Structure formats: structure tokens, C-alpha cells
Amino acid sequence: MGIKKTVSVLGLGRMGTALANALVNEGYEVTVWNRTPKTVANARSVATPEEAFKSDVVVTCMSTYEIQQPLLTNDIKVLVNLTSGTPEQARRTAEWAKTNGVEYVDGVIMAVPQQIGTPGARILFSGNENHHVLDAFGEPVHVGEDAGLAALYDLALLGIMWATFGGYLQALALVGSEGVTPEQLTPMAMSWLGEMAGLLPEMGEVTRTRNYETDVSALDINVSGLHLLTEANREQGLDTTLPQALHALFERAQRSGHGNHSIASVIEEIRK
Ligand SMILES: NC(=O)c1ccc[n+]([C@@H]2O[C@H](COP(=O)([O-])OP(=O)(O)OC[C@H]3O[C@@H](n4cnc5c(N)ncnc54)[C@H](OP(=O)(O)O)[C@@H]3O)[C@@H](O)[C@H]2O)c1
Known part of the structure; x- marks a missing residue:
């Protein structure tokens, strides 16, 4: 040696x-x-x-x-x-x-x-x-x-981690406000995250081609969903910073004309 x-x-x-x-x-x-x-x-x-x-x-x-x-x-x-x-x-x-x-x-x-x-x-x-x-x-x-x-790369990957952990903690607080325990939610959260991770390659490719046509889920329906998430957190007496921030961003993309497009179109708003 x-x-x-x-x-x-x-x-x-x-x-x-x-x-x-x-x-x-x-x-x-x-x-x-x-x-x-x-x-x-x-x-x-x-x-x-x-x-x-x-x-x-x-x-x-x-x-x-x-x-x-x-x-x-x-x-x-x-x-x-x-x-x-x-x-x-x-x-x-x-x-x-x-x-x-x-x-x-x-x-x-x-x-x-x-x-x-x-x-x-x-x-x-x-x-x-x-x-x-x-x-x-x-x-x-x-x-x-x-x-x-x-x-x-570091900050890009950490950004995914912080958004995921933030979403998980918000979810724990939301279900916890009705007595649901972390043990009850976490296995579902883990398999859900696995399924969502499986969608990333296609979403990434769409942000490259910028062809946002979709027959899966339009931005409009996701903006409505984020409104519901914000209201549910408010009703349960929880902080709404995170869902509100996402709602505001997605809504801006919707106003820019992407309502009928896929969620991937939000990247156009982020890049502005
Ligand atoms: N911990 C992790 O999981 C992790 C993961 C990936 C990357 N990192 C990165 O690794 C780096 C260190 O993180 P860490 O977790 O080891 O942090 P940490 O435990 O808080 O240690 C901070 C280090 O910086 C020194 N320091 C702070 N202020 C100083 C000053 N004014 N003058 C001289 N030295 C000073 C501290 O010295 P004293 O002991 O004298 O305070 C200590 O050695 C960070 O850039 C972090 O982002 C950490």
C-alpha cells in the first residue's frame, strides 16, 4: 500500500x-x-x-x-x-x-x-x-x-426534500387535528410518495418539450384542490402558509392561460 x-x-x-x-x-x-x-x-x-x-x-x-x-x-x-x-x-x-x-x-x-x-x-x-x-x-x-x-444539484435536491417534509408535516397536523396518528397516515404517505415519484420522468420530459396538453389532470382542477386544502387547514385551525403559497403559484399559472394544461405548466410561471 x-x-x-x-x-x-x-x-x-x-x-x-x-x-x-x-x-x-x-x-x-x-x-x-x-x-x-x-x-x-x-x-x-x-x-x-x-x-x-x-x-x-x-x-x-x-x-x-x-x-x-x-x-x-x-x-x-x-x-x-x-x-x-x-x-x-x-x-x-x-x-x-x-x-x-x-x-x-x-x-x-x-x-x-x-x-x-x-x-x-x-x-x-x-x-x-x-x-x-x-x-x-x-x-x-x-x-x-x-x-x-x-x-x-444540492439545493435543487434539498428543495424537493424540504417541500416533501413540509407537505408531510402539514398532512400530519391536518389528520392529527382529528386524532389520526402518524402511524396511521405514514404508510399511506410512503406508498403515495412512491407513486408520485413514478410520475417525475414524464413530467420532467414535458417541461423540456413544453407540450402541456393533458388527458390526465388539468391545472384548473389542481387549483381548486389547493383552495380546498387551504380552507380545510384553516377550518381545522392550522397554519396555511404552505398550501396558500402553492395555491398562489398555481393560480398565477392558471391566469396565464394554463388552466387546461398539465401541472407541469407551472414551471412557466416559476421561470418568469
Ligand atoms: N449535518 C448534516 O446533516 C449535513 C448534511 C449535508 C451537508 N451539511 C453541511 O455541512 C456543513 C456543516 O454542517 P454541520 O451539520 O456540521 O453544522 P454544525 O454542527 O452546526 O457545525 C458548524 C461548524 O461551523 C463552525 N463555525 C460556526 N460559526 C463559526 C465561526 N464564526 N467561526 C469559525 N467556525 C464557525 C462550528 O465551530 P464551533 O464548533 O466552534 O461552533 C462548527 O465546526 C454545513 O455547510 C451543512 O450545510 C450538513
Whole structure:
């Protein structure tokens, strides 16, 4: 076995700690730095980021880019940035790295800390195709040359997650207002989500061709449904922010002339 690179991890929050542990488990010589001093078993803790920059590879995983950026210097040789941000923030950091002679990999973690180091942990990365130490964390997937693409996929997928979880919590509150338990609703919700997921490929294709003719379900009937959902939540004394937001968006698409078209036509309103 060849000599493994030395790796530093900056940021020992929930995720950074999992990353540092995974690197130790993979046999890397690991150095860690955190604002609030913390230790990771079998890793060397240092008091300053500069000491951490002596390693071959520096992995960052902090709350935000705003916190991380002032800490970075051109002493870093390879920066593997796993802090979540916008595509523009990722591109700006890639530009900073280029200007400062730092090799740069931009990655996003589509997993929770408990999954890190298992094959199920998907790490999307973009820009540089050399993924360096990402193998230690799970399954690295290169999503394109533009450094901002990993962040773009990340936020797109998280958007689906937040909308789904928000819808699920609203549903639990709605049925719960009549004493129905999560255990009663959740199996139905899971099979329903599976069926809905099966509709995505066709919906995606329709947004590409922009042929919104439908013999399945017109937008009109869905706007009426969202009105009913909003009213039902109101009647039960619940917050209506989520159904109202969807109703407002779908209704705007309806007013733009898509009433007889499929739900996919709402994308025209989103793109405006
Ligand atoms: N947790 C997840 O499930 C998950 C999943 C995917 C991606 N991520 C991403 O991973 C990154 C870290 O998330 P996390 O869950 O590990 O967050 P966390 O547990 O809240 O940890 C935040 C980290 O940022 C550091 N930090 C915060 N403010 C700082 C400051 N002003 N100066 C220096 N360091 C500062 C914290 O240091 P202190 O310990 O000193 O406060 C800590 O190391 C985020 O970008 C997140 O979006 C997380």
C-alpha cells in the first residue's frame, strides 16, 4: 500500500467530525482544527488554520462560506470544500483558488453524518475531476466541469426534500387535528410518495418539450384542490402558509392561460 496523503479537516461540527473520523478509519494521517477546541480520536488537533494548511489536502466543512472564506490562505495546496453554499459562492471560491494557486474541488454531501463512510453516502462534486479524499466519505459522483454545479444539484435536491417534509408535516397536523396518528397516515404517505415519484420522468420530459396538453389532470382542477386544502387547514385551525403559497403559484399559472394544461405548466410561471 502506498503512502497516504496527509489531510486536514477544518470545522468539527456534526458533519466535520464524521468526515474526520472517516478519514482516520481510512488510514489517513489526519489533522483537525475547530474554532472551539475539539478532538477526534487518532487525529492531531492544531490551534490555528495555518497549521492545518501544511497537510496535502484541506477539507472544509463549516456552517457557511462567509465564515470559512476569511480563514483560507494560499498556503493551502488542495482545498476540498464541503461547506454548503450557492452556486455563485462556489464559483467565487473556485476563482479565489485559481488566483491563489490552490487546487480546488467543490463538493456537497447528500447524506447525514451517521451515513458518512458508508457506500450510501453520496458526495456530489464539480469542477476538478480529481476527487482526492472523497472516497473516504462515501460514493463521489462528478456532476460537471463548472464548480457551481454541485451546489446547484444540492439545493435543487434539498428543495424537493424540504417541500416533501413540509407537505408531510402539514398532512400530519391536518389528520392529527382529528386524532389520526402518524402511524396511521405514514404508510399511506410512503406508498403515495412512491407513486408520485413514478410520475417525475414524464413530467420532467414535458417541461423540456413544453407540450402541456393533458388527458390526465388539468391545472384548473389542481387549483381548486389547493383552495380546498387551504380552507380545510384553516377550518381545522392550522397554519396555511404552505398550501396558500402553492395555491398562489398555481393560480398565477392558471391566469396565464394554463388552466387546461398539465401541472407541469407551472414551471412557466416559476421561470418568469
Ligand atoms: N449535518 C448534516 O446533516 C449535513 C448534511 C449535508 C451537508 N451539511 C453541511 O455541512 C456543513 C456543516 O454542517 P454541520 O451539520 O456540521 O453544522 P454544525 O454542527 O452546526 O457545525 C458548524 C461548524 O461551523 C463552525 N463555525 C460556526 N460559526 C463559526 C465561526 N464564526 N467561526 C469559525 N467556525 C464557525 C462550528 O465551530 P464551533 O464548533 O466552534 O461552533 C462548527 O465546526 C454545513 O455547510 C451543512 O450545510 C450538513
